[in-house]
Amino acid sequence: MENNRNFFITIALSVLILLLWQVFYMNPRIESQREAARIEQIRQEQAQQQSHDLPTPAQQATPGGAAIPGGSALGELATPANREQALAGTARVKIDTPRVEGSINLVGGRLDDLKLKDYHETVDANSPEIELLSPAALPNGYYAELGFVGSEATGAVPGPETQWTVEGNATLTPDTPVMLTFTNDKGLTFKRIYSLDEHYMFTVSDTVENAGADAVALFSYGRVTRFDKPSTASIYVLHEGLIGVTGEEGLQEHKYSAIEKDKQYTPGKSSDGWLGMTDKYWAVALVPTEKQPFQPRFAYFEDGRPRYQADFMSDAIVVPAGQSTTVESLIFAGAKEVGTINAYEEERQVRRFDLLIDWGWFHFITKPMFWLIDTLYKMIGNFGLAILATTVIVKLVFFPLANKSYASMANMKKMQPKMTEIREKYADDRMKQQQAMMELYKTEKINPIAGCWPMLIQIPVFFALYKVLYITIEMRHAPFFGWIHDLAAPDPTSLFNLFGLLPYAVPAMLVIGIWPLLMGITMFLQMRMNPAPPDPTQAMIFNWMPVVFTFMMAGFPAGLVIYWAWNNLLSLIQQGVIMKRQGVKIELWDNLLSLFRKKPKPAE
Numbered sequence: 069m070e071n072n073r074n075f076f077i078t079i080a081l082s083v084l085i086l087l088l089w090q091v092f093y094m095n096p097r098i099e100s101q102r103e104a105a106r107i108e109q110i111r112q113e114q115a116q117q118q119s120h121d122l123p124t125p126a127q128q129a130t131p132g133g134a135a136i137p138g139g140s141a142l143g144e145l146a147t148p149a150n151r152e153q154a155l156a157g158t159a160r161v162k163i164d165t166p167r168v169e170g171s172i173n174l175v176g177g178r179l180d181d182l183k184l185k186d187y188h189e190t191v192d193a194n195s196p197e198i199e200l201l202s203p204a205a206l207p208n209g210y211y212a213e214l215g216f217v218g219s220e221a222t223g224a225v226p227g228p229e230t231q232w233t234v235e236g237n238a239t240l241t242p243d244t245p246v247m248l249t250f251t252n253d254k255g256l257t258f259k260r261i262y263s264l265d266e267h268y269m270f271t272v273s274d275t276v277e278n279a280g281a282d283a284v285a286l287f288s289y290g291r292v293t294r295f296d297k298p299s300t301a302s303i304y305v306l307h308e309g310l311i312g313v314t315g316e317e318g319l320q321e322h323k324y325s326a327i328e329k330d331k332q333y334t335p336g337k338s339s340d341g342w343l344g345m346t347d348k349y350w351a352v353a354l355v356p357t358e359k360q361p362f363q364p365r366f367a368y369f370e371d372g373r374p375r376y377q378a379d380f381m382s383d384a385i386v387v388p389a390g391q392s393t394t395v396e397s398l399i400f401a402g403a404k405e406v407g408t409i410n411a412y413e414e415e416r417q418v419r420r421f422d423l424l425i426d427w428g429w430f431h432f433i434t435k436p437m438f439w440l441i442d443t444l445y446k447m448i449g450n451f452g453l454a455i456l457a458t459t460v461i462v463k464l465v466f467f468p469l470a471n472k473s474y475a476s477m478a479n480m481k482k483m484q485p486k487m488t489e490i491r492e493k494y495a496d497d498r499m500k501q502q503q504a505m506m507e508l509y510k511t512e513k514i515n516p517i518a519g520c521w522p523m524l525i526q527i528p529v530f531f532a533l534y535k536v537l538y539i540t541i542e543m544r545h546a547p548f549f550g551w552i553h554d555l556a557a558p559d560p561t562s563l564f565n566l567f568g569l570l571p572y573a574v575p576a577m578l579v580i581g582i583w584p585l586l587m588g589i590t591m592f593l594q595m596r597m598n599p600a601p602p603d604p605t606q607a608m609i610f611n612w613m614p615v616v617f618t619f620m621m622a623g624f625p626a627g628l629v630i631y632w633a634w635n636n637l638l639s640l641i642q643q644g645v646i647m648k649r650q651g652v653k654i655e656l657w658d659n660l661l662s663l664f665r666k667k668p669k670p671a672e
Contacts, residue, residue, distance in 0.1 A: 136291060154206055177232050207296060212354065212401060226250055276393050284387050308346060365379050430532060433532040437529070451555055452546075458631075587633035590637050595614065
């Protein structure tokens with residue numbers, strides 16, 4: 069039984085890893101079904117929900133007595149039947165760039181209408197564009213807002229209900245900023261300039277002009293607020309929820325379920341960083357001005373209408389009499405594209421902005437894996453082919469170790485007669501049998517668990533590829549060839565309706581696509597390269613393992629299954645070449661033929 073220990077350990081490790089993934093990382097197919105159901109539910113709620121008053125948001129007190137303002141803004145008082153009605157309820161400034169479209173609400177100067185032109189709900193290019201931000205009056209309300217908190221000395225300052233006035237151009241494009249103005253009865257004039265780059269970063273420059281006779285002090289604030297949460301928010305492999313990098317705490321992540329329980333988390337003050345909310349592929353984040361330290365906060369409010377909020381409040385900003393002060397903040401609202409996020413971190417000096425993408429604990433493997441696949445994609449033009457090429461490169465990098473492992477396995481096959489002799493000689497003395505085996509391993513320089521190394525090497529690569537396929541938007545809706553239109557989704561075909569030839573739907577648990585079948589076949593052939601284990605239990609495991617893996621892998625992203633099948637094929641070829649060089653008989657054909665031979669009847 070010792071000569072098969074390596075195979076048993078390999079199988080046990082494989083089953084353990086995949087079972088853990090199956091339990092803790094929910095099936096992507098279930099996720100897509102939930103997302104479709106969520107979208108439909110929102111549409112039904114928009115059509116059926118009656119008018120009602122919105123609650124007053126909770127106040128955030130600061131040591132200086134200031135608080136983030138609440139109160140309903142115009143346009144929030146009643147829930148409209150649809151998005152168009154919600155947008156029509158207030159005056160707006162249009163946003164139109166090659167990558168985004170939407171509008172800025174002149175009530176509160178709020179960014180609450182944004183669609184991403186490059187991304188759609190499904191692989192169909194005619195499907196609706198992704199709606200990232202929505203007016204608060206809708207069930208899926210989600211917005212970013214900047215403003216000020218003042219005092220009696222300052223008079224009214226810009227907040228949620230402030231009616232801004234447009235000066236000049238009324239359409240925000242990468243080449244044409246938009247200016248909004250507001251003047252109060254205390255001689256303070258606020259000039260806000262919105263500008264937007266060619267991607268997803270808004271720059272908001274607020275200039276406060278003090279025409280009064282005395283200096284005034286006020287506080288700037290910012291908040292990202294949403295009233296719903298994504299359907300994928302409970303998946304363990306991915307963080308979705310409130311996020312930020314501020315102060316000495318650095319990265320702070322609060323899942324929706326956690327903040328619902330804790331209600332509020334207030335880290336220490338910070339002079340740099342960012343905070344906001346992140347979904348699987350999209351995010352909205354505030355980058356406060358570096359001129360003033362600020363107090364960040366992550367919160368969940370249950371008063372009235374439940375909502376999640378990431379906000380900040382700056383220290384007091386003093387504007388001397390007859391002078392002006394400018395405060396500049398950034399708002400990121402868009403897709404979490406790796407190159408774009410990294411560019412913002414470097415060019416805008418946003419501290420650790422790359423952490424907006426959840427690379428996970430094994431980022432030191434995941435990020436290089438993405439870089440390699442993305443680089444190959446730019447050369448080849450297809451992510452599926454890039455994954456195949458990555459597999460070959462990984463095989464070449466680890467070839468010396470894999471070659472040594474397979475060579476050790478081949479040597480064990482040569483020693484089969486001697487091992488059998490030892491077992492027969494010490495059949496009644498287990499201790500001496502083990503000692504003789506270890507002496508044989510030492511003399512012949514054999515590592516009995518060498519066969520585990522190829523699998524152990526593959527596991528971190530497998531996990532990194534799974535993470536890349538699951539979290540990076542570059543892989544979303546990336547096609548391969550034929551029927552694979554989305555490498556990040558499971559193979560849509562199924563054996564049980566003859567891959568679409570029969571006109572009926574198949575239950576999710578029975579959707580076994582072509583690529584999972586190819587993966588299972590290559591795994592079966594790889595196992596048949598070795599002699600059949602003499603132990604009946606091990607033999608049964610070997611026979612059923614490819615079937616079990618086929619069903620388990622059917623729900624994983626197609627890109628991952630393609631990688632596994634291609635890796636199995638390369639391993640099959642590599643092992644065959646090494647065995648031939650070592651002069652060891654390749655058992656594949658004999659093992660395959662034995663499946664069709666008539667088994668002898670047991671002796672009476």
